[in-house]
Amino acid sequence: MRAMTYAEYGEPQSLQLFDVPMPKVGPGYVxxxxxRTSVNPVDWKLMTGALDPLLDTVFPVIPGWDVAGEIEAVGPDVPEFTPGERVAAYARKDFVHGGTYAEYVSVRAVDVARIPDDVDLDSAAGLPLVGLTALRSLEALNLTAEDTVLIHAASGGxxxxxxxLGADLGATVIGTASEKNHEILRxxxxxxxxxxxxxxxxxxxxAPDGVTAVADFVGGVVPQTLALLAEGGRHVSIADPGVLEHNGQLIWVRPDGPRLESLLQKIAEGRLRVDIDTIYPLEQAAEAMEHNKRGSRGKIIIDVTR
Structure with missing residues (x-):
């Protein structure tokens, strides 16, 4: 199968398109x-070796953790899926090796979600990592319709x-963004x-009395968070361990098929959308990563079928 790979830590330019062996499909896997796959900052951060202290890496590496496609085959003891079904997943594994910038990927069945008929593949591919991260953050905040929540980097992925998701819960949502993205937030x-x-x-x-909750999706904003948080307020961050020193929570996303399926259903119902910036073919994955590093208004998608 075709896949983009890198043989050692480096920059996106070192990605190369190769023919590699098909993944094996063991018990409990599909x-x-x-x-489609999508680019997330973690993809190029892993490539530089920045997360080497945290995750084991087996070279050569196929990057990518988001996937949307269809079931090709199922492993032993996986009766819940059948070939041909459209599915999506946050396909993170225990070590960095066989990712989604490829024509095929093996994924734990429990991490896989069916894509509703009304949801396009680009949206489905752009959702898993960012959607599950956002959902886990709001769940940690116990956000309700009574809250006023400040979201740092509200126009980001x-x-x-x-x-x-906060607006869907009925909360009052205030979001930081550059002025060019204000209309999108409105x-x-x-x-x-x-x-x-x-x-x-x-x-x-x-919010003259401050906000009751803060979700930090950028990092480096602990002083602003504390200055705006009302007494008894809650705050989380996905990027700044410093929140732990101030009764905040640091959020790490986990693969979760059922929760991802619930988010995909919200897209089908018109309650959630994934903004798409640019779509690249597989062989331009390095350019897609560089685009992500420079910043984008929405998700950057890689079309593996092109």
Missing amino acids: LIKVH VGHIGAQ SIGVTPVTYGEGLQERVREI
């Missing part, structure tokens, strides 16, 4: 024919999903504020 039910100097004053104009 083989997915990959139609995780942020724009978290903002929509369209998903978020009150936008420009980040940077003066943020505290801008948020207090909307």
Whole structure:
């Protein structure tokens, strides 16, 4: 099968397209024919070796943890899926090796979700990591309709999903973003504020008594969070361990098929959308990674079928 691989730590330019062996499909696993994957910052961070202290790596590596496609085959004792079903998954494994920038990937059946008929493959591929991260963050905050939540980086990959989930719960959502993205936030039910100097004053104009919850999806904003958090408020971060020193929670996402399926259903019902920035063919995965590093308005998708 075709796959983008790297043989040692480095930059995206070292990715190469190779023919590699097909993944094996063991007990409890399914083989997915990959139609789409998406780029996440963790993909190129893993490539640089930044997470080597945390995750074992077996070279050569096929990057990528998001996948949308169809079931090609099932392993022993997997009666819940059949070949041909459209599925998506957050396909993180115990070590870094066989990812989703490839024509096929093996994934634990418990991590796989069916894609509803009304959901396109691009949206399904862009959702798993960011969607599950956002969902886990809001669950940790115990967010309800009574809350006013501040979301740092609300127009980013995780942020724009978290903002929509918060609004869907009935919470009042305030989101930081550059001014060029304010209209996008308004369209998903978020009150936008420009980040940077003066943020505290801008948020207090909307929530004079402060906010009851904060979700940090960018890092480096603990002082602003603490200045705006009302007494008894809760806060989480996906990027800054410093929150642990101030009664906050640090969030790590886990693969979770049932929760992913619930998010896909929200897309089908029109309650959630995944903003797509650009779609690249598989052989341009390095360019897709570089685009992600520079920043993008929405998700960057890799079409493996092109």
